[in-house]
Amino acid sequence: MNNSFIEMDSCQITKGGQRICGDVFLLERVAESGRVVATLSDGMGSGVKANVLANLTAGMGQRFALAGSDMRKNAEAILNTLPVCRERKISYATFTLADIQPDGSTHLVEYDNPLTLWVRGGTCKDPERRAHIMERPGAFREEVLQFSHFSLQPEDRLVICSDGVAQSGMGTKPHPLGWRESGLRDYVEEILSQDARISARDLAKKIAQRAVANDGYQARDDISCVVAYARTPRKLLVATGPPYEASGDAELAQSMAQYPGKRAICGGTTASIISREWNSPVHVNLDERDRSVPPSATLEGADLVTEGMLTLGKTAELLENRWEADIPAKNAAEKLTLLLRESDEVSFVVGTRINEAHHDPTLPFELGIRRTLIDRIRRALELIYLKKTDVTYV
Amino acid sequence: MRTIVVTVCSGTACYILGGSDLLTLRDHLEEPYSRHVMLAGSPCLNRCKDRSENKRPPYVTVDGKVYGNMTLETLVKTVQSVLDAS
Ligand code: FES
Numbered sequence: 001m002n003n004s005f006i007e008m009d010s011c012q013i014t015k016g017g018q019r020i021c022g023d024v025f026l027l028e029r030v031a032e033s034g035r036v037v038a039t040l041s042d043g044m045g046s047g048v049k050a051n052v053l054a055n056l057t058a059g060m061g062q063r064f065a066l067a068g069s070d071m072r073k074n075a076e077a078i079l080n081t082l083p084v085c086r087e088r089k090i091s092y093a094t095f096t097l098a099d100i101q102p103d104g105s106t107h108l109v110e111y112d113n114p115l116t117l118w119v120r121g122g123t124c125k126d127p128e129r130r131a132h133i134m135e136r137p138g139a140f141r142e143e144v145l146q147f148s149h150f151s152l153q154p155e156d157r158l159v160i161c162s163d164g165v166a167q168s169g170m171g172t173k174p175h176p177l178g179w180r181e182s183g184l185r186d187y188v189e190e191i192l193s194q195d196a197r198i199s200a201r202d203l204a205k206k207i208a209q210r211a212v213a214n215d216g217y218q219a220r221d222d223i224s225c226v227v228a229y230a231r232t233p234r235k236l237l238v239a240t241g242p243p244y245e246a247s248g249d250a251e252l253a254q255s256m257a258q259y260p261g262k263r264a265i266c267g268g269t270t271a272s273i274i275s276r277e278w279n280s281p282v283h284v285n286l287d288e289r290d291r292s293v294p295p296s297a298t299l300e301g302a303d304l305v306t307e308g309m310l311t312l313g314k315t316a317e318l319l320e321n322r323w324e325a326d327i328p329a330k331n332a333a334e335k336l337t338l339l340l341r342e343s344d345e346v347s348f349v350v351g352t353r354i355n356e357a358h359h360d361p362t363l364p365f366e367l368g369i370r371r372t373l374i375d376r377i378r379r380a381l382e383l384i385y386l387k388k389t390d391v392t393y394v
Numbered sequence: 395m396r397t398i399v400v401t402v403c404s405g406t407a408c409y410i411l412g413g414s415d416l417l418t419l420r421d422h423l424e425e426p427y428s429r430h431v432m433l434a435g436s437p438c439l440n441r442c443k444d445r446s447e448n449k450r451p452p453y454v455t456v457d458g459k460v461y462g463n464m465t466l467e468t469l470v471k472t473v474q475s476v477l478d479a480s
Contacts, residue, residue, distance in 0.1 A: 268405035268438030275437075284404055284435025291414050294404040297437055307437065309406050 004154050005233035005344040006036045006100050009201035010226040011208040015046045015164070016218040022050025023162045023224040026058045028066060029386040034102035037065045040226050041095040042113060042162040044085060050093075050222070057082060057093040061109075065099050072132060075109045075145050079134060096160045104152040104230060111145050114166035114181055117159040118150070122192040124159075124185045155196075157203070158228040159188055164221035165207060169214030179214050199342075200227040233388075235261025236343035240308055241351030241370050242269045243394040252349065252394060253277030257301065259347075264339055265299065267308030270351060275299055288331060296332035304339055306332040312373040315340070319380035340377070341385060348374050348391040396480040397430045398457040400473060405438035408452035415466045416452055422470050427477055 006029075014021040022045060027038040039061035043050030057078060064074035075097075082092050094112035108116055108127065117124045127148035134143045152158070166184060169175035175183065184207070191198060191206055198206075207225040212218075237259045243252050253274050256263055265271050275282045280300045288295040293314050294307035314333035319340070329335040340346060350370055374391060381387040402416045403409075419433055441453045441460060449462025454469055457476050461469075 268403075268436075271437040272440065282437050284437065286417060286433060286435050291417070294406070294409040294414070295417070295435060297435070305437065307404065307406055307409065310409065 004102065004104060004152070004230040006034070006102065006152075007200040007229040007231060007344065008036055008038055008100075008226065009199070009204055010040075010224060011201075011204040012225075013164075013208050013212050013219050013223040015220065015222045018047045018222070020048050020051045021222050021224075022046040022054060023164070023222040024051065024054035024058045025224060025226055026062045027386075028062060030066070031382065031388075034388075036100045036228070037062060037098070038100075038160075038226065038228070039065075039095055039097045040113065040160050040162060040224055041093050042164075042222065042224070043093045046222055053082075053093040057095050061095055061097045065097060071099075071107055071109055071147060072145075075111065075132075075147075076134060079111070079136065079143060079145070084136065094163075098158060098160065098228060100152065100228060100230075104154075104156075106148075106150055106152050106158070108148045108150075108158075109145060110148075111143070114161050114163055114184075115146075117157075117181075117185060117188060118152075119157040119159065119188060119192065120153065120155075122189060122196060124188060152228075152230045154230055154232060156230050157200070158226075159184070159203070159207065160226040160228075161207070161211075162222060162224040164219060164223035165211040165225055167221065168211035168219075168223065169216075170220075172214070172216065175214060179211065183214075197231075200229040203227045203229070233344040234342065235259070236264060236339060236346045237261060237349065238264045238266060238340075238346060239270055239274070239349045239351070240266040240312065240374070242267075242273055242353040244352045246353075248351075248394050249273045250277055252351070255349075261345075262303040262339065262343065263301070264304040264306070264336060265302050266306045266312055266336065267351075269353075270308070271297060271299060271305050274302065290330040293331050293333045296335055304332075304335055306336055309370070309373065311336060312370070312377065316373055316376040316380065319377060319384065322384060340381060340387075343387065345388045346378075346381060346390075348378070348389065350374055350391060350393050352393055395426060395430045395477055397432060398473075398476060398480070399432045399434060399455075400457075400469075401434045401436050401439070401455045403439040403441070403451070403453045404435045405442060407442040408439070411451040412465060413452035416454060416464055416469055419466070419469060419473070422466060423473065427474055430477055431473060 010025045022043045039058040041054040041058040043054035096113045097109040099107040127150045129146040129148045132145040167178040170178035204225045204227040284297045297305040318337045378389045
């Protein structure tokens, strides 16, 4: 598998009455390689104690996997570290660890969580698992670790859940024995038949919400769902600022036109240049009533057109503060933030012609230079949202 | 009365120096004037870079003619007088 982007996202709903979730999900994307390592751990019980145990377990899983040593030894080390509950004689926390390489090669280690679903072409299948049995002193039964190694193809997904999902609805009329893996499978296949391209984030959310609904809208255990989705990367080009040499205008317009992805233009002068070169008018959206930044505009061939400095400044702020999206977006900065967040790879093309207007000393504001703003936005996208970004100065 | 186009610049310099208010022109025009104005925006009217004229942002065009240093008040007056004269 080439060039797939592994989108991974989770949705967690805490058991009714508890303030802290006893399931912990940790995710790391290795920036240079695109490898993704994720662990979901379910601590016994609920609340703080469960959370601490799950955190400990997931943290170990992540560290060991990222250090790159033998998976089996890692898993054994985790189990040997975890205490065994004195009363119930079972382990304190379960876990599922997924280590996915950008070429799709995937290692799974599963311990006592509901089995991971591997979805291809809208149908759930099982990876070939090898069980590894461990006897631990103090535990009342043997413990089974399941290992699998397989290859994700483009459009494949993994669905990883805590037992709050698989056991949701237990004791209710429609699900006397809980929703179970079979219910989950049917539901995942049903959603995918309606929307084959659903994002990892939305699928995880749908599953978690359905599990809460099974429980009568009050979660009876911590509910976590994690989805990994291997897909063609969503690319976005952001052009801001006029090229240093006026002769670069045509080149910029052309490379934008040929870009294989979405296109955003941030800056009035840049928009005018592209509009002139593409021979396509710009219309400012005067119906945008939120005036904290200048209104966005439309230009055929571009997915979003905004003003430059103010909008980029506000966007950097929204990203850094992990703004929770209200859809529909109310202003140009929110629109740009959403567009950036739904992309996997963002290329910035930054023009370096000085805009005389901003150097007028009488302007009553301090405009950070474009470069600084783009740096802030890139940093937030990479560190908080795990996006790939690059920048070209023209 | 003719119908005229009013283009308010919503580029950075103009927006900051008062252009954001000018975009609300519609709310400040009375009948019959408001019916005869088509309001548009512009990403940059390209005046902010032109130091030759003795004008400053925010810029607006009213019926094709460029005005600088606009406030909501002067814009309303300008629009009314242009329409009155037509
Ligand atoms: S920003 Fe208004 S003319 Fe350039």
